[in-house]
Amino acid sequence: MFRTAVGAAAAVGLAGAMSGTAHADWGRGGRRIPKQMISIQLYTLRNLLQDDLEGTLEALADIGYRTVELAGTYGRSAAEFRRLLDRYHLKATSAHVGFDGEDVDQLIADAKTIGYRKAACAYANYSTLEEWRAFARRLDKAAAAFRKAGISYGYHNHAHEYQPIDGIRPIDVIAECTSPRNVHLEYDLYWLVDAGADPVVEYYRRFGRVQQFHVKDRAEDGGWADVGTGTIDWPTLFRRTWIGPMKQYIVEHDDPADPLNTAKVGYEYLANVRF
Template sequence: MIKRRDFLINSGLALGALAIAPSFAFEAKKKPIGIQLWSLRDTLPGDVKGVLTQVGKIGFSEVETFGYSVSKGFFGTSVPDFKLMLDDNGLKATSNHFDFNSVIKDGNTDIVKTYIETANHLGSEYITVPWILPELRGTTADDYKKLASKINEAAALCAASGLKLAYHNHDFEFIKFGNTTGYEILLNETDKKLVDFEMDLYWVVRAGYNPIDLFQKYPRRVKMWHVKDMDKQNHDFNAEIGTGAIDFRAIFAKAELSGMKRFFLEHESNYKPNPIESVATSFNYIQKSLL
């Protein structure tokens, strides 16, 4: 199903031999290491306070949320209480993954106003579209253009409240439409003044594409990254950062070209080791080897 899935295995992303420029290394050290809390999905819902304490002790300073409910907040924790827990552990929710499927389905943006209120209470910068249901993704180039239009509409609401909207990809956006892809249609059809992109590096690689090529074609459009490695033997699995098949040194060397302002470590599919210990291992690799 996935074409060219071996594209980056041992390839060094074609530019892997390039050294990280000293000027970039200086800038990168200023960037905090964030975590997409989905990495801790097995434990977070049952112990929000305890897990956030663990996240803070590892050394993270930013988080990206998931699982928000209008009626239940974050796993039964109200937004004000969740904010206090973040503050107590030196954490800031700079980005939030909110469910946009109802917005995509019927065009009703009322729920976006609730997302905006929550994000502003948390002191966030971004509201992020995380995933679109299969039945809502569309199968034609025109479908992706319509999707871009709805994203623009939601982004305008965010901008009016001092927030930015970002779009997070998986691999389905890379379906081909002639000489382009769904992802490129979204890049071209969304308003670059209103909409940023959060590139999930793992899913780009798994779809058979080189993130650096996209940075070069769409410079400074990708403001956030998900840093997630690919198991060398089974590409359906993730690996602790630095132990898998993706050459992150080459990617981080192109952060300025990407426009990357922040990134979030993430462990996602079929991930077996102890979650918090594996997150700590990935954090240490990023801190010591990429920044």
């Protein structure tokens, strides 16, 4: 099945997802994303959360979100943040957690307190392949400790990991220098498209390791857009990557003018899109 899926993806490609405004009549099938699989990266609302943590969490719950991905706890302890999530009937299913120079045992303890079972390194950038290989070895070691504690630890991409260094892409160094048992991949789809990569081909290139999508749309000018208002053809992308273990569709926008409206637009799009 793996070879068949990879071959189909390579043959068909996803030119429609990489550029051009999505067609409203594409992908009108019966499949929908289950609402419990729709999340939001709280970095999208970081300014609001800093100013009014409880009110913003309540607003997300009112929109319909039941799961979130963390990017810090805004001055609260893990236990305090967990109580706030419980109060508003929200569940943290994942988090961005850096491991380099951190106490991994404490990170694992905090994850267990808050309750998320997936975490990811949000960013790394190096100028040489040897530095990338050394990073991958450290990533694998930390991820092994997370795995033993029942938490899957992964890597979240930007665009630069798809730009070759001496003919080799850093994303391939990460994948090949880490164990699939230890390190999963969280694909930020905006950055994949921005790098000129085909999300479907990349999904099947690392089939089984991609367990989270950052669903971030791309505007006509190449900037960020609210999900469903930009140029990425989400129905086609979702349909062609539906098989496999990927179970989280995480709304994100790096610099929204109105974060709560961005959250609302993203949730409603993902809850209603058919493919």
